Amino acid sequence: KKTAILISGRGSNMGALISAALNKDYPAEIALVVSNVPGAKGLERVAEFGIKTAVIDHKAFAGDREGFEKALHAELLDNNIELVALAGFMRLLTPFFVNAWSGRLINIHPALLPAFKGLATHERALEEGVKLHGATVHFVSAEMDDGPIIIQGAVPVLDTDTAETLGARVLGVEHAIYPKALELVASGKAKITGGRVKSGGSEN
Numbered sequence: 001k002k003t004a005i006l007i008s009g010r011g012s013n014m015g016a017l018i019s020a021a022l023n024k025d026y027p028a029e030i031a032l033v034v035s036n037v038p039g040a041k042g043l044e045r046v047a048e049f050g051i052k053t054a055v056i057d058h059k060a061f062a063g064d065r066e067g068f069e070k071a072l073h074a075e076l077l078d079n080n081i082e083l084v085a086l087a088g089f090m091r092l093l094t095p096f097f098v099n100a101w102s103g104r105l106i107n108i109h110p111a112l113l114p115a116f117k118g119l120a121t122h123e124r125a126l127e128e129g130v131k132l133h134g135a136t137v138h139f140v141s142a143e144m145d146d147g148p149i150i151i152q153g154a155v156p157v158l159d160t161d162t163a164e165t166l167g168a169r170v171l172g173v174e175h176a177i178y179p180k181a182l183e184l185v186a187s188g189k190a191k192i193t194g195g196r197v198k199s200g201g202s203e204n
């Protein structure tokens with residue numbers, strides 16, 4: 001399946017997906033990386049793999065969210081994209097885009113959803129004193145950090161943790177579960193049935 005990855009920043013999850021897709025048996029081909037941020041660090045990592053990149057700067061659309069999304073949508077269609085993976089993509093998507101890509105749009109979130117939606121997940125996990133934290137890959141719905149869960153990976157929270165050390169532990173899990181989730185979706189094994197994904201998975 002021809003897959004696009006959408007990024008806004010460093011792109012380490014994108015890197016994990018690109019690495020996994022180098023395997024010829026992997027069911028997704030990373031055909032395009034789009035950033036909404038010109039000069040995003042992640043873009044530099046893509047060139048060496050010969051993957052096409054595009055920048056669609058949301059600021060050029062001056063608050064017109066749907067205009068931005070229409071440009072994004074057109075870029076995906078121009079490249080015959082079939083699946084979209086958000087990887088540190090820091091824009092909320094409207095129902096226009098989410099519905100257009102329903103069942104073909106996935107995201108990774110650095111928490112065990114439905115806990116800790118939104119930003120600063122590691123800080124909040126420490127404040128709440130949870131003993132397990134982790135990451136979730138899910139199909140995207142119109143609500144932020146919501147939608148049928150494909151895979152979750154858990155890590156312990158240690159007494160000595162800071163947001164940085166906990167975040168680094170979670171990031172390791174992200175890099176392990178995102179390629180597995182994309183594999184499940186691209187091969188058609190993970191599908192939404194009755195609002196849930198029946199053949200997803202868990203780590204740990």
Ligand code: GRF
Nearest residue numbers: 010011012013088108109110
């Ligand atoms: C990751 O923690 C991801 O879960 C979150 O943003 C971060 C992006 O990191 N949505 P990277 O750009 O993939 O390195």
